[in-house]
Each structure stands twice: as C-alpha cells, then as structure tokens.
Amino acid sequence: MKKILVTTDFSSQSKAAMRFAMQVASQSGAALTFLTVCHVPRPTVWTDATYTAHEKTELNKTRKTVGNFVESVYKSRQMFPTNYTCVAVNSPFTDSTIMGYAADHAFDYICISTHGAGMVEKLFGNTTSNLINQSPVPVIAVPATYRVSELTTVLYASDLSQLNEIKRVVDFARPLSTSVELLHFSEPNEPVVDSDIIATAVKKHTDYPVTVQVKPRHMAHALTANIEAFIQAKKPSVLVMFTTQKDGFFKRLFLSGNSVDYSFLTTTPLLVFRKA
The missing domain is CATH 3.40.50.620 (HUPs)
Structure with a gap:
C-alpha cells in the first residue's frame, strides 16, 4: 500500500492537493497522512517542562484543526473518509520539516498544492519549488485550480x-x-x-x-x-x-x-x- 504525505496550511489553495490525494486513495487504496507545520514560540523565561506541556497542548489543538479541515474537504466531495491520519509538527522550518518527516516515515510521495498562475516563483511558491529541487521523496505538485476527476x-x-x-x-x-x-x-x-x-x-x-x-x-x-x-x-x-x-x-x-x-x-x- 502506498503512503502519501499531504501538506496543508488550511488555505483554500491547499485543498487542491488534498482533493487530488483523496482521489488517488479512492482509486488505489493509498494511505494518506495530512501534515501541517506550525511554530510554537517559546518564551525565554519558561522552563523546559512548562514549554513541553504548552507545546503538547498547542499541537493537539492544531492536529484537531487539521482533522476538522480534512473532514470538511471530504464532506464537500461527498466522500466517506478512510485510512488517513492527521499530524501537526512544531518547527519554524517548513521545507526541511516536510522533507524530513516524509523520509523518516518512509512515505512514497509528498503531495502539495501550487499557488496559481504566473511566473515560476508565484506559480509554485517557495516551499513547492524547494521540495521539488531538494526532496529525495517524489513530489506531486497540484495546481490550486485543479478540478477533481477520475485519474485515467x-x-x-x-x-x-x-x-x-x-x-x-x-x-x-x-x-x-x-x-x-x-x-x-x-x-x-x-x-x-x-x-x-x-x-x-x-x-x-x-x-x-x-x-x-x-x-x-x-x-x-x-x-x-x-x-x-x-x-x-x-x-x-x-x-x-x-x-x-x-x-x-x-x-x-x-x-x-x-x-x-x-x-x-x-x-x-x-x-x-x-x-x-
């Protein structure tokens, strides 16, 4: 069974990658993991224990937000969700965190949305182009305007x-x-x-x-x-x-x-x- 890491930042553009991955999963049975990378700041006066507890609380909240976001996309597609997980990772470095998570957990593909029409930087955005240029894990770049249909x-x-x-x-x-x-x-x-x-x-x-x-x-x-x-x-x-x-x-x-x-x-x- 293939494993696909699907990135999301809760934007409407990121739904394109989610919809594409859901279509792949519906045709192939692939397992999906929806990942968001967020940064939980640490006040300098906090102890390690205080920050660790705060980080855990914030990541749990974010993970639930990812779950709700994923469910809303499934609902909009009138699909019954199966075989997926939601993950939130704390890091200020989005690109390297996505690549590291995909490699460490043996994902077959990274699926990410592009930003829209225009020149290369605008079209793909820094994160997508960096992943394609650097990631050892194959990257699927899905246009923000992608319309879902059966893959043939x-x-x-x-x-x-x-x-x-x-x-x-x-x-x-x-x-x-x-x-x-x-x-x-x-x-x-x-x-x-x-x-x-x-x-x-x-x-x-x-x-x-x-x-x-x-x-x-x-x-x-x-x-x-x-x-x-x-x-x-x-x-x-x-x-x-x-x-x-x-x-x-x-x-x-x-x-x-x-x-x-x-x-x-x-x-x-x-x-x-x-x-x-």
Whole structure:
C-alpha cells in the first residue's frame, strides 16, 4: 500500500492537493497522512517542562484543526473518509520539516498544492519549488485550480537517457489502473528513433502496457511549449518528469524566457522524481 504525505496550511489553495490525494486513495487504496507545520514560540523565561506541556497542548489543538479541515474537504466531495491520519509538527522550518518527516516515515510521495498562475516563483511558491529541487521523496505538485476527476492517464515526458525510469512511473500508475504514455521530443541533431523500437526497449523494464509517442521538438519554443501543445491535445491526468535536482529543476525546464506558457502547470498535476 502506498503512503502519501499531504501538506496543508488550511488555505483554500491547499485543498487542491488534498482533493487530488483523496482521489488517488479512492482509486488505489493509498494511505494518506495530512501534515501541517506550525511554530510554537517559546518564551525565554519558561522552563523546559512548562514549554513541553504548552507545546503538547498547542499541537493537539492544531492536529484537531487539521482533522476538522480534512473532514470538511471530504464532506464537500461527498466522500466517506478512510485510512488517513492527521499530524501537526512544531518547527519554524517548513521545507526541511516536510522533507524530513516524509523520509523518516518512509512515505512514497509528498503531495502539495501550487499557488496559481504566473511566473515560476508565484506559480509554485517557495516551499513547492524547494521540495521539488531538494526532496529525495517524489513530489506531486497540484495546481490550486485543479478540478477533481477520475485519474485515467499518466503521461511520462522522457529524454530516453534512462528507460528504467518507467518502472517508477508504472509503480505509480498500476494501483490506479491508469494508462501510461511515454512522450519524447526528438532534437534536430538526434538520431531518428522509431517509436516501436522504444516500445520494445520499454518492455524489457515492465510488463505494463505503455504507449510511446515520439514528436519532433520545435526548437523555436521552450520545452514547456512543446509539452503544452501535447497536453492540450491529450489532456492527461498526471504529468511525470525526472530531475537531477542540479541548478534547479525549474530553471532548467523553463530556461530564461518570460514568454513561456505555464497554463498546463495550472491544470495538470506534476509528479517529479529524482533521477537515479
């Protein structure tokens, strides 16, 4: 059974990640943990015992607030909640606390909402982009405007450098019973590779059905624009990408152009794995 750590700060935007995770759980039986990171200040005059008792009281209150918030989202979706827990952690460092908690408790994925349309920092927010750039645990970034629907298709954008990555894509897709599509954009100086040859190579790594699409990349546009056009046509449920987490995933993905269309990242959840 997969374990998903879902972050929330009680904002309306954070409900997107919660709704997506609930949908995943309803299709796959995944166990959900809803986490909020809060800071309980300590007056300098307090003893350790006094502060510890106060911290416990405050965290219990916050945990109940998380529970009520989660129940309200389940109720709004008319879903019966199953197999979830709520956690509140005291720390002034949100990003590292989320990553540490996910790693320490062997979560399979971290699910977090993005902030909305705009430039990268505004779109993802510091916490989401930091998690994607640094977390050893795969991160699912869910757009704040995400509309819940049955998950039917997982689109894997691949550079073909490591075809064994498909195993991790399938590991996500199989419990959901979704289809998997591998998408590769060929470069002008790249040897022509037939999609059937790639499909045969993929079968060496998985017995799960994978459809392969090879498209020529339009070099006048950023990679995101090429992905955008394909997504607009196919409308996958989830986009999967892998990153080396060097120099920042978003800097490399979006390059330096300000005219890139980010619209697919405001509609399609993005699952990012760290490259081996």
